[in-house]
Amino acid sequence: MTAEQLVAQYSKNETEQPQSAKQSDLVINGPDIAGQEQILNSGALALLESLCSQFAGDVPQLLAKRKEKQARIDAGELPDFLPETRAIRDGDWAIRGIPEDLTDRRVEITGPVDRKMIINALNANVKVFMADFEDSLAPSWQKVIEGQINLRDAVRGDIEFTAPATGKQYKLNPDPAVLIARVRGLHLIEKHIEFKGTAIPGGLFDFAMYFYHNYHQLLAKNSGPYFYIPKLESHIEARWWAKVFAFVEERFCLKPGTIKCTCLIETLPAVFEMDEILYELRSNIVALNCGRWDYIFSYIKTLKRHADRVLPDRQAVTMDTNFLSAYSRLLIKTCHKRGALAMGGMAAFIPAKDEATNQQVLQKVRGDKELEARNGHDGTWVAHPGLADTAMAIFNDYIGGDKTNQLHITRDVDAPIRAADLLEPCDGERTEAGMRLNIRIAVQYIEAWIQGNGCVPIYGLMEDAATAEISRTSIWQWIQHGKSLSNGKLVTKELFRNMLEEELVNVQNELGEERYQSGQFAKAAELFEQITTSDELVDFLTLPGYELLTA
Known part of the structure; x- marks a missing residue:
């Protein structure tokens, strides 16, 4: 059963109820997935519609x-801490x-x-x-x-x-x-x-x-x-x-x-x-x-x-x-x-x-x-x-x-x-090696994510979205506040873009030509560059990433 047929069937079930029953306001736009009729059955959709009506x-x-x-x-x-909720605390x-x-x-x-x-x-x-x-x-x-x-x-x-x-x-x-x-x-x-x-x-x-x-x-x-x-x-x-x-x-x-x-x-x-x-x-x-x-x-x-x-x-x-x-x-x-x-x-x-x-x-x-x-x-x-x-x-x-x-x-x-x-600030160096590592990790994670994989082994760690979020927001913050690396280099949008171009080559060498060319690294790098050099910080990289995600 296609998604459209499923919605039609759900709507039909609803209209077969007494006249006072309301027709469904849910519409399923997703492609037909094997087995989805078992998950999106009339009972589950009725619950979802009620929740959306009450809380969405x-x-x-x-x-x-x-x-x-x-x-x-x-x-x-x-x-x-909130003064108005002190009694609860x-x-x-x-x-x-x-x-x-x-x-x-x-x-x-x-x-x-x-x-x-x-x-x-x-x-x-x-x-x-x-x-x-x-x-x-x-x-x-x-x-x-x-x-x-x-x-x-x-x-x-x-x-x-x-x-x-x-x-x-x-x-x-x-x-x-x-x-x-x-x-x-x-x-x-x-x-x-x-x-x-x-x-x-x-x-x-x-x-x-x-x-x-x-x-x-x-x-x-x-x-x-x-x-x-x-x-x-x-x-x-x-x-x-x-x-x-x-x-x-x-x-x-x-x-x-x-x-x-x-x-x-x-x-x-x-x-x-x-x-x-x-x-x-x-x-x-x-x-x-x-x-x-x-x-x-x-x-x-x-x-x-x-x-x-x-x-x-x-x-x-x-x-x-x-x-x-x-x-x-x-x-x-x-x-x-x-x-x-x-x-x-x-x-x-x-x-x-x-x-x-x-x-x-x-x-x-x-x-x-x-x-x-x-x-x-x-x-x-x-x-x-x-x-x-x-x-x-x-x-x-x-x-x-x-x-x-x-x-x-x-x-x-x-x-x-x-x-x-x-809120105490944290001491420590901002190193060029650390910035370059952030770039390589973020690019590889974003590339995997937009291809449908959100749990990615990178350099001995099992990474999820949080790692890429730290990587790109750290660089964004260094740029915005004009911070320098421990070697004296000023972190600017231009420096970041140059490093991104260089680290893409390193990622290509690490993964091999075939894996790199068959992937979505150019698209990942473009998204990474956009959200890192934007003057306003993007709240979550998964929001623009979701628009690139294969349906």
């Missing part, structure tokens, strides 16, 4: 509030509670909703797999629909995959990890579905489809419809999600709090509203997460007009720097005070084939995870199954065999963490 119209207003706040910061204001309250299968999250693995990836991740030595429709997925219509099919099959336990090249077969082990779906952020649309002539919020589509097709099976397995919510910037946005959850729970006659979510604190504005975010979502939320790579990107983006807050090379901005350490410790203290788990950040390393190199990789992962566990995080992220054992061993040591988390660590002895601590 609020999203432009929420995004406008972001711009208003950013304009004040650009004019000189610095982010701070000082109040004695807690979240509703944590389901049993989410109390132990000491290691989580993340990745896109690729069929093979889902099987390998659910089979890994981890507690949770976060299936990602956001930063590690380039959301072509095909990837989005196939992702929902794959997750539906995984929940039912009958997902299998045979590698075309080798014939190797993949299937689920008897006791897979707990599944959590990360939906798209509020800034992202799903252009292939319109409601009353307007493209709908991508996250609302992801949420509706995953919930509708899986909630019954998940609850029957003593689990539930669990979600990761990304890119929040305020408690007002958290309130919007709380209303969405409550609406769906009531519609499907579920107990309040059946839907559970974890919110990523990966924007600078959100770190000042963590108590408020937990409070707004207190019926549904179970944890906050240190989305640290996007947090660094947000630090740059939010403080982009503040010349005294310019960051150095990306490699110098580590979790032991003062502003990131304060962020981690405040998140732990805030979560544990309210009975919520505090998840650590991503280890993006990929195991190396060379044993000596691999030992260096594992040592870096150990150091990172020991810092998180020692701080009091209840769990952490890895990007590759080969790092799961290392991370698990460290958190096992800190949590022990008689506990499932570190909720008992209150950090009450810490000195109060002030706004100045969260």
